[in-house]
Amino acid sequence: MRRMRAGLLRTGTALVAAAGLASGIALVGGTATAQPLGGAGSVELPEIAAPELPQMPAVQVPDVPLPGGQDLAGVLEQVGVPVAHGPDGATVGQTGPAPLEPANFGTPQITPAEGAVVGVAQPIIINFPEPVGDRAAAERAMRVTTDNGVTGAFHWFGDSQARWRPQNLWPAHTQVTVEAGDAVRHFTIGDALIATADDATKTITVTRDGQVVRTMPTSMGKPGHETPNGIYTVGERFRSMIMDSSTYGVPVDSPEGYRLEVEYATRMSNSGIFLHAAPWSVGDQGNTDVSHGCLNVSTADAKWYFENAQPGDPVIVVNSQGGQLNGHDGLTDFSMPWGTWAG
Numbered sequence: 375m376r377r378m379r380a381g382l383l384r385t386g387t388a389l390v391a392a393a394g395l396a397s398g399i400a401l402v403g404g405t406a407t408a409q410p411l412g413g414a415g416s417v418e419l420p421e422i423a424a425p426e427l428p429q430m431p432a433v434q435v436p437d438v439p440l441p442g443g444q445d446l447a448g449v450l451e452q453v454g455v456p457v458a459h460g461p462d463g464a465t466v467g468q469t470g471p472a473p474l475e476p477a478n479f480g481t482p483q484i485t486p487a488e489g490a491v492v493g494v495a496q497p498i499i500i501n502f503p504e505p506v507g508d509r510a511a512a513e514r515a516m517r518v519t520t521d522n523g524v525t526g527a528f529h530w531f532g533d534s535q536a537r538w539r540p541q542n543l544w545p546a547h548t549q550v551t552v553e554a555g556d557a558v559r560h561f562t563i564g565d566a567l568i569a570t571a572d573d574a575t576k577t578i579t580v581t582r583d584g585q586v587v588r589t590m591p592t593s594m595g596k597p598g599h600e601t602p603n604g605i606y607t608v609g610e611r612f613r614s615m616i617m618d619s620s621t622y623g624v625p626v627d628s629p630e631g632y633r634l635e636v637e638y639a640t641r642m643s644n645s646g647i648f649l650h651a652a653p654w655s656v657g658d659q660g661n662t663d664v665s666h667g668c669l670n671v672s673t674a675d676a677k678w679y680f681e682n683a684q685p686g687d688p689v690i691v692v693n694s695q696g697g698q699l700n701g702h703d704g705l706t707d708f709s710m711p712w713g714t715w716a717g
Contacts, residue, residue, distance in 0.1 A: 477515040477555030479506050484552055486561040486686070494546060494566045495607045496686025497707040498538040500554050505533035512536065521549040527716035531702065541712045543568075543605075543688060546583055567687045569649075569679070571669055573601070574693040576660045578649075578669065580679070590675040591660030593652070594694060595667040601691050604699025604709035606642035608687040611680055615639050619666070622646055630666070638676035642669070642689050644704040649689060651676035667696075 485499040486492050498518060506512045513528050518538050526540040538552075546566040552559040571578045571592060578590040595601040619631045622645075626633045639650040652659075652670030659670060669689070671679070688708065691699070701710025 471517070471519070474517060474553060474555075475511065475514040478508055478511045479515070479555055480504060481557050482554050484554060484557055484559045486559065488559050488561070490561040491564045491684065492561060493608060493684055493686030493688065494543040494563055494568070495605060495688035495708050496544070496563070497607070498550075498552055500536045500538070500552075502534050502536075506536075507533070509533075509536070516554040517552075519551045519553075524548055524550075529707075529710070529715045531704075537707060539707050539715065541716075543708065563686075564684060567683060569683075569687070569689045571601075571689060571691045572693050573663065573691070573695070576663070578671065578675075580682075588675070588678060590671045590679070593655045593658045593660075593665055593670040594663045594691075595665055595696055596663045597695075599666045600663075600696030601647065601665075601667050601669070601694050602696040602699040603691050603694050604701075604706060606647065606689040606691065606699070606709075607705040607707065608683050608685055608689065609641040609644070609705050611641070611683070612639040613637065613680070617648075617650075632666070637673060638680040640676075640680055640683055641705070643699075643706060645700075649676065649679060 480503040482503065483501040485501075486496060500516065502512075509530055513536070516528070516536070516538075518526065522545060524540050524545065526538055528536050528538050530536050543566070544563040546563060548563040550561050550563065552561075566583050567580065569578050569580045571594065573594050576592055576594070578592045579586060580588040580590070614635055614637050616633065617636055617639075618626065618633045619628075620626050620633075625631050636648075637651040639648045641648055647667050647669075649669040649671065651673040652665070652668075653673055655664050655670045656672055658664045659672065664670070699706050699709040701707060701714070703709075707715075
């Protein structure tokens, strides 16, 4: 009992002391005496200045319309949020691209396909369901945007097809978005796999992103069938196919006629030029032109190119006696002079 009572006494004293401090009462010799706050013996509390808060920086906001005719910048300013403005008073901010004009065409077909990975010589091809009367208005309803600022121009192949390409080959690994009316496509430019066929050396040199990855002896178009110079674009690829001279007007039984099966054929032009296996001309590859315009290579080299090339990869022919490639072939867009393309 004594221990319990002593404990109660100590606890009570502590409570009284705490209450005294809270109310300005000082305990002197166990006796409570009142001391007014701020009087003699009291503790002077320093004055604490209110902290200076940093000024809120002006924010940049997009031009976002709100219900009732207000805009986002105006609403923010009304509640005290500073908004950045340009020298002309316009709100400064990351605004989206301007809306396209209404399309004067139906839903088109766009090449490349959604999600495709293509080579650096791939044009964008937009096929319209009906002929377009006002091409300028149609172009205002179409847009090509990239992640690295590549610019280019449209060129029309008749009234039902518009194509777009940069001035030079695409930079590798570009991300591309195409908008045409209500159609949208996204695709990617892959590695820069570039094959250069030099008729002076009868050699095809293949580079990937600037590094030589393969060298292939070749035999190109013989006299009278010279392979034109220019930039070709890889199209279809065939594991095997029948090549028939009658498809371009030369009878099979004529002196220059032929019909034979070839392997690992990669189309370079719509006019019928391929890079393909030609085991019958291996002895001529690297020194003599004996083909009808195609690039003849060994079976091993044709197989390698067939397996590594993708649609859109360029094949560049130089130093041939075959004149200049027609830029309207369909797989030869980058052979057209830029002034002609964009003019």
